[in-house]
Amino acid sequence: MTRASSGAAELSADNVVIGAGLSGLAAARTIVDAGGDAIVLEARDRVGGRLLNATLGDGVTVDVGGQWVGSDHARVRQLAGQLGVEVFPQFGEGKNLLDVGGRRRLYRGTIPRLGLRVLWAVFLARRRLDRLAKGVSAEQPWTAERAVELDGITLAEWCAENVGTEIARQLIGLAGRTVWGAGPDELSLLHVLFYVSSAGGFDKLIDTEGGAQQERLDGGAQLLPIGLAESLGDRVRLAAPVRRIEQRAGSVLIRADGVEVEARRAIVALPPALAGEIEFDPPLPAPRPELGRRLLPGRLSKCMALYEEPFWRADGLSGEAVTDAGPVTLTFDCSPRDGSAGVLLGFVGGPEVGELELIGEEARRAAVLSCLARLYGPRAERPLDYVEREWSAEEWSRGGPTSNFGPGGWTGCGPALREPVGRIHWAGTETATVWSGYMEGALQAGERAAQEALASDSGVG
Numbered sequence: 001m002t003r004a005s006s007g008a009a010e011l012s013a014d015n016v017v018i019g020a021g022l023s024g025l026a027a028a029r030t031i032v033d034a035g036g037d038a039i040v041l042e043a044r045d046r047v048g049g050r051l052l053n054a055t056l057g058d059g060v061t062v063d064v065g066g067q068w069v070g071s072d073h074a075r076v077r078q079l080a081g082q083l084g085v086e087v088f089p090q091f092g093e094g095k096n097l098l099d100v101g102g103r104r105r106l107y108r109g110t111i112p113r114l115g116l117r118v119l120w121a122v123f124l125a126r127r128r129l130d131r132l133a134k135g136v137s138a139e140q141p142w143t144a145e146r147a148v149e150l151d152g153i154t155l156a157e158w159c160a161e162n163v164g165t166e167i168a169r170q171l172i173g174l175a176g177r178t179v180w181g182a183g184p185d186e187l188s189l190l191h192v193l194f195y196v197s198s199a200g201g202f203d204k205l206i207d208t209e210g211g212a213q214q215e216r217l218d219g220g221a222q223l224l225p226i227g228l229a230e231s232l233g234d235r236v237r238l239a240a241p242v243r244r245i246e247q248r249a250g251s252v253l254i255r256a257d258g259v260e261v262e263a264r265r266a267i268v269a270l271p272p273a274l275a276g277e278i279e280f281d282p283p284l285p286a287p288r289p290e291l292g293r294r295l296l297p298g299r300l301s302k303c304m305a306l307y308e309e310p311f312w313r314a315d316g317l318s319g320e321a322v323t324d325a326g327p328v329t330l331t332f333d334c335s336p337r338d339g340s341a342g343v344l345l346g347f348v349g350g351p352e353v354g355e356l357e358l359i360g361e362e363a364r365r366a367a368v369l370s371c372l373a374r375l376y377g378p379r380a381e382r383p384l385d386y387v388e389r390e391w392s393a394e395e396w397s398r399g400g401p402t403s404n405f406g407p408g409g410w411t412g413c414g415p416a417l418r419e420p421v422g423r424i425h426w427a428g429t430e431t432a433t434v435w436s437g438y439m440e441g442a443l444q445a446g447e448r449a450a451q452e453a454l455a456s457d458s459g460v461g
């Protein structure tokens with residue numbers, strides 16, 4: 001290692017990966033496994049990005065970022081197996097709660113007990129979205145028949161035309177606040193269809209059993225990036241936010257705080273809005289810079305309350321609830337695997353996140369706990385401990401769970417999403433074609449970008 005004139009450490013490698021989230025680490029691992037070398041530059045002083053463990057009380061680990069492993073998240077399962085991290089089922093015994101329009105109903109499974117008209121409207125909407133999504137390729141959504149039309153309206157506009165009852169429209173909106181961290185009036189219909197297509201069906205997104213919320217990782221999801229980073233050793237450099245990427249003949253020069261790396265190729269594994277803040281020399285060609293302005297992080301907060309025991313189970317409740325009373329829209333039982341304590345998770349998603357931001361931490365906590373008490377009784381209002389994570393406030397994430405296009409985004413700049421620019425390749429869950437937005441997508445995208453970089457280097461380069 002030498003010192004650059006700026007005082008920064010100077011390194012060189014075949015490949016430099018920007019971002020030590022699951023995607024960047026998977027990219028680096030793939031390169032190293034293929035016999036190449038890679039340096040990973042991470043802005044934060046930790047790895048994992050949108051995956052983060054926290055501790056409640058005297059040692060209960062909870063996930064304040066991504067947590068569930070879906071039924072067909074094969075890459076996540078394989079990685080967990082390699083790292084010795086076990087998966088266990090999301091608790092789902094007992095009845096779920098639906099609290100909309102001022103009425104509280106109990107039900108089992110995904111389908112709540114609603115009037116026949118509402119049930120029929122929800123069933124039809126799901127079937128129609130699935131049918132439309134079949135015509136949208138997760139690789140190239142902008143090539144769909146009527147892509148411009150589908151990209152020209154929001155999910156809310158589509159629901160207004162196609163979903164028969166107000167409660168059914170509301171239910172779709174509430175589900176979307178957690179799935180995308182956005183209100184239905186913020187999402188392009190084509191984006192929703194892309195997402196459904198990349199997951200393999202609408203129900204996959206919202207179901208627990210057989211869907212994206214099927215299982216959890218014992219010890220917390222952050223164990224996956226931590227394990228990957230450990231396997232990469234000192235190739236991973238923390239507290240090194242990348243500010244500038246220069247492309248030269250035959251190489252790239254990456255300038256980060258405290259370190260400069262010269263490499264043959266760069267893999268940028270960041271949410272597009274954050275990639276858009278890096279200075280590129282020469283500037284990226286149109287429409288790539290547009291992506292940073294139009295593919296915007298969702299807004300999603302996780303609020304978790306710790307209790308002595310999962311007391312709602314004794315009342316025959318699963319801990320899963322959908323509510324329009326606010327600010328929480330969805331709850332889950334996130335107690336430890338052995339049930340030795342009780343943890344309720346409340347999601348606040350979409351525009352409500354911004355509204356809650358304004359009222360300050362204490363009032364926010366009171367509002368969330370009062371919502372939990374409305375659902376589960378007064379004990380819910382007196383937790384032993386409490387944590388909230390507002391991802392929009394995170395400098396190096398800006399939101400979550402993923403980034404979304406509003407109208408015109410996919411058709412306007414979608415083709416630039418994965419298209420390499422010279423020696424720069426793009427990873428990150430947003431660029432995935434399978435389970436985009438999820439850990440599974442982050443791994444797929446990292447592996448794909450690494451293969452791309454390796455193949456380019458073994459070719460003309």
Ligand SMILES: Cc1cc2nc3c(=O)[nH]c(=O)nc-3n(C[C@H](O)[C@H](O)[C@H](O)COP(=O)(O)OP(=O)(O)OC[C@H]3O[C@@H](n4cnc5c(N)ncnc54)[C@H](O)[C@@H]3O)c2cc1C
Pocket residue numbers: 018019020021022023024041042043044047048049050051064065066067068069240241242243269270271274278300301302391396397399400401402427428429430437438439440442
């Ligand atoms: C609240 C929440 C709940 C979720 N729930 C689930 C779930 O249950 N199941 C699931 O599968 N997924 C879930 N997700 C999504 C999942 O967490 C993400 O899909 C995945 O972690 C994304 O990984 P990534 O590597 O693509 O991006 P990130 O995790 O965002 O990684 C990007 C990394 O780049 C770093 N970085 C940013 N800018 C720079 C820079 N200029 N220089 C250097 N480094 C930089 C960041 O610090 C970060 O570490 C959830 C996400 C959130 C926020």
